[in-house]
Amino acid sequence: MNPDEWLDKAMEELNSLAATMQDDPADAWRALTLAARLLSSPNPKHHPSETITQQFPRLLEVAGPPDPEEVLDVIADELNSVTDAWGPLLDGLIDADDALGVLRISDQEDVARRLSERVAGLVSLYPERTLSLGSFADMRLKTVRDDSVVASIWRTIERAPAQMLADALPVQAQELAAEIATAPSELPWLNAAYSRLQRSFAAFVDAASDMEAPAEPMGVSLDFSATLGRPSIAPLELAWRKIRSEIAPKSMDNVQVPSTRHLRSVTSSSPTSTWALDPPLPNHMAELCFKRTLEVAIVMLPEDAKTSELR
Amino acid sequence: MNAPWKAKQILDMQGERSRFAHVVKHFYSKKERWQQVTLHHGDPRSLAKKAGCINRELRHYDLVTPDCREHVLGDHDQAYAPAYREALSQAEHEDRVGKEEDERNQSKHAWIFVGDNGVSVIVREVRRPHGKPKRPEVKSAYRVWPRKSQGQTPEDFFKAAVRKLRDKTSYEGDV
Numbered sequence: 001m002n003p004d005e006w007l008d009k010a011m012e013e014l015n016s017l018a019a020t021m022q023d024d025p026a027d028a029w030r031a032l033t034l035a036a037r038l039l040s041s042p043n044p045k046h047h048p049s050e051t052i053t054q055q056f057p058r059l060l061e062v063a064g065p066p067d068p069e070e071v072l073d074v075i076a077d078e079l080n081s082v083t084d085a086w087g088p089l090l091d092g093l094i095d096a097d098d099a100l101g102v103l104r105i106s107d108q109e110d111v112a113r114r115l116s117e118r119v120a121g122l123v124s125l126y127p128e129r130t131l132s133l134g135s136f137a138d139m140r141l142k143t144v145r146d147d148s149v150v151a152s153i154w155r156t157i158e159r160a161p162a163q164m165l166a167d168a169l170p171v172q173a174q175e176l177a178a179e180i181a182t183a184p185s186e187l188p189w190l191n192a193a194y195s196r197l198q199r200s201f202a203a204f205v206d207a208a209s210d211m212e213a214p215a216e217p218m219g220v221s222l223d224f225s226a227t228l229g230r231p232s233i234a235p236l237e238l239a240w241r242k243i244r245s246e247i248a249p250k251s252m253d254n255v256q257v258p259s260t261r262h263l264r265s266v267t268s269s270s271p272t273s274t275w276a277l278d279p280p281l282p283n284h285m286a287e288l289c290f291k292r293t294l295e296v297a298i299v300m301l302p303e304d305a306k307t308s309e310l311r
Numbered sequence: 312m313n314a315p316w317k318a319k320q321i322l323d324m325q326g327e328r329s330r331f332a333h334v335v336k337h338f339y340s341k342k343e344r345w346q347q348v349t350l351h352h353g354d355p356r357s358l359a360k361k362a363g364c365i366n367r368e369l370r371h372y373d374l375v376t377p378d379c380r381e382h383v384l385g386d387h388d389q390a391y392a393p394a395y396r397e398a399l400s401q402a403e404h405e406d407r408v409g410k411e412e413d414e415r416n417q418s419k420h421a422w423i424f425v426g427d428n429g430v431s432v433i434v435r436e437v438r439r440p441h442g443k444p445k446r447p448e449v450k451s452a453y454r455v456w457p458r459k460s461q462g463q464t465p466e467d468f469f470k471a472a473v474r475k476l477r478d479k480t481s482y483e484g485d486v
Binding site for chain 2: 029
């Protein structure tokens, strides 16, 4: 879904509510949520007119206040469910998004931030449930400013694959993963390798969840993984060569290198071998471990190395 | 937007466990008010209790009695499935269909149908093992409920469902 088209659609619908929003509670709420989405866009061309924003006090009175506890109850219930994530779970997350927008419009910034933190916290506990919502999260993040209260929820969902990986890592790697900040990667070659990994992982999820298997969250039932093809590790080898050339000479004195030992142990493994840990991970999980380890390595790079261009 | 299949080509929800879970979670939900849609006489949950279903066990297919299980699965066949099938037909007729769009993964999409009856149906193509062809299947059917401070009429449920369809997909139709 194109982010600009999503916002254009919101503007069009907001304009269509002009006649009814001052009297109908559902239309008043809808108008407020659409206006909030448009106001949070980094592009001023999407912002609603003053004619609309001047009506906010009346609309708030007609619509009634947001209900943060109800929002949280629904999300918690749906995260615990096994029904399709594009159903009530995504609906609940959009409702949270809407509630945050209306709270901001009504100058309840603190309440909005607390709700945002609680929702993001809940979501982070169930990455397997939000895995299929990555595309919507990507789109939504392109329609808001980075510092928007809604961004943290969708960012948590966007990182669900990495979160699942961190949860699956052996204990010693988890300690490293726990040190990872949310530093964005400025290295184009890492972004390219990560994109290829994401596609491989998405292909695995696609194949796995299409199979007629029991409805269990990803990461729990991997019995059918043996029948699926292994994604190529060529992009990982490329990424490893880059990391090795950039990290080793620059950081041996300044940073710990246990992460490079992880990298080395993965890429020196043959494609037919499994991660040399107990219990062994399937190859697709080993590739995800590589991605997570890349993130660890990047965070540990000295600051000047983080802006290196692709060579 | 037209789905790649006709409504009649879409298979009902498959598997007893899935049917059981969806009936208990959605069809028996007070918030979703399925009595507006089906010809069920009386509260479905109360009727399930009379059939031997105990509240705290209702979430677990394996814990309920055979009588309870049979009753719940019967509700799928006699009430829940006809309602979602009707929604599929209505949505097809009105072209009230949207698609999950993921540029990274073109082969995997959810299609969402919204019926005049306010039932939202999620359909996915399910791959079968051993090279058998994919087939579209109902994966979920539920009713989007309006906020507490809003009306709870069938029209309010319908409006809430269409608004969610617009939010989640590229569907542009009016409410």
